[in-house]
Amino acid sequence: MFLAMIVPLILGGVALFGMARRVDVYQAMVAGAEEGLGILVRIVPALVGLLTAVYMLRASGALELMARGLSPLLSALGIPPETVALLLVRPVSGSAALGVGAELISTYGPDSLIGRTAAVMLGSTETTFYTVAVYFGAAGIVKTRYAIPAALCADLAGFLAAAWAVRLIFYRG
């Protein structure tokens, strides 16, 4: 109940706090929202670039080819090789990853090792390239330095940890 109401509760709480401090809450709200439009304008070009490449990659079948090549490596790392497509898509496209994950969950069953691993992978990682494009687009960054390799390290650790945590919690012994 509390969780379902969290957004309205935050809005109400912030408004009341502002009024108590004699801030013109509505005027501040509108001024902030206007600034949001400025950020949006800078994100659009970055996302047009990224999503064009992502959609092409998805349509070309390249991900399936890479998945076939990578699956022996995954088994060696202790990750169920069936999840390889999810791993490849996850950093690139959130909706595609959800599609691949849902497919795995319904094919192998939500309570199977593969189904659970897929669910944990989806829950514990983010769409890295999207996040990078949006943040650097909004901030006007050209030199991204080590941000992408570091973010991909976090993703890789997330996948390994997901496979490991599912084994530890559901399949001990």
Added chain:
Amino acid sequence: MAMAVIWTAMVVLSVVCGLATGNAQAVSGAALEGAAAAVELCLSMAGVLCLWMGVMEVMKRSGLSELLSRLLRPLLKRLYPHVAGDRKVMDCISANVSANLLGLGNAATPLGLQAAREMSRHSPGVASDDLCMLVVCNTASIQLIPTTVAGVRLAAGCCNPFDILPAVWLASVLSVCAGIAAAKGLARLWRDEACFWP
């Protein structure tokens, strides 16, 4: 340059694979579709983005963000040592972290973007160590209640869709720690571009 290399690699790979697998038609359609989808995505998030930016402005003017900032300061000044003195940036980061912890991904992004913009004022065009850390923390954000995935499991006939929560939390924490360690480690190696605080 990193994005340029990745982008070019993605496009070239798609063209080659498209031709090799006979999906060339689909690839050309997808290119145009992707460009259109980007604008649609931005429009669909415009309302939420503006709303949370508005909330942030109210929080700033009322001093609520400063309170939050003081609360999270002991943790954040370790993660973002160079901007620890900049109150504006720290307020935005604190709000971003709070939204992430509450599982409000929709709110976390606009707040994080504002933090990124404030940070970039100090080093225009170049991602400073702190900005890299901000991006890494947000690509590996901790989600307390993964509702979308739970919905998928429920739809697949799972009777206890939230039984994965401990595993999700464990994996998230490990992933965030790995990201932070990687960012701190790479910051030491990546000294060539001399991107330091003035």
